[in-house]
Amino acid sequence: MHEITLVTGLFEIINEQVAAQGIASISKVRLKVGELAAVEPMTLSACFEVVAEGTVAEGAQLEIEEVPLTGRCRDCGDRFRIENFSFICPACQGGDVEMTGGRELYLESLEATMKSR
Numbered sequence: 524m525h526e527i528t529l530v531t532g533l534f535e536i537i538n539e540q541v542a543a544q545g546i547a548s549i550s551k552v553r554l555k556v557g558e559l560a561a562v563e564p565m566t567l568s569a570c571f572e573v574v575a576e577g578t579v580a581e582g583a584q585l586e587i588e589e590v591p592l593t594g595r596c597r598d599c600g601d602r603f604r605i606e607n608f609s610f611i612c613p614a615c616q617g618g619d620v621e622m623t624g625g626r627e628l629y630l631e632s633l634e635a636t637m638k639s640r
């Protein structure tokens with residue numbers, strides 16, 4: 524399953540932050556997920572809950588922001604939203620389109636409580 528691999532990777536990053544910043548508990552995790560990352564948000568949330576159990580992120584809310592697939596035409600420089608995977612420039616009908624967004628998958632931010640010293 525694709526999503527569990529992603530969540531495991533996500534927790535590696537979270538654990539690094541927890542260790543580096545002395546985080547006591549995490550209340551919210553914000554993710555950016557591109558359209559092309561082919562992630563099912565419901566599955567991702569379910570995996571997250573399972574992996575978070577017993578960690579500082581237990582019970583944390585997972586917020587997923589979906590990033591649409593966008594492109595830029597190398598011929599005329601037009602930027603547009605790519606729909607139905609049609610890599611054709613709507614301005615000049617050119618086919619030399621560079622993908623500019625939609626492949627990302629990263630941790631945007633964490634809302635956390637720090638350990639009191």
Ligand SMILES: [Zn+2]
Nearest residue numbers: 596599612615
């Ligand atoms: Zn164009």
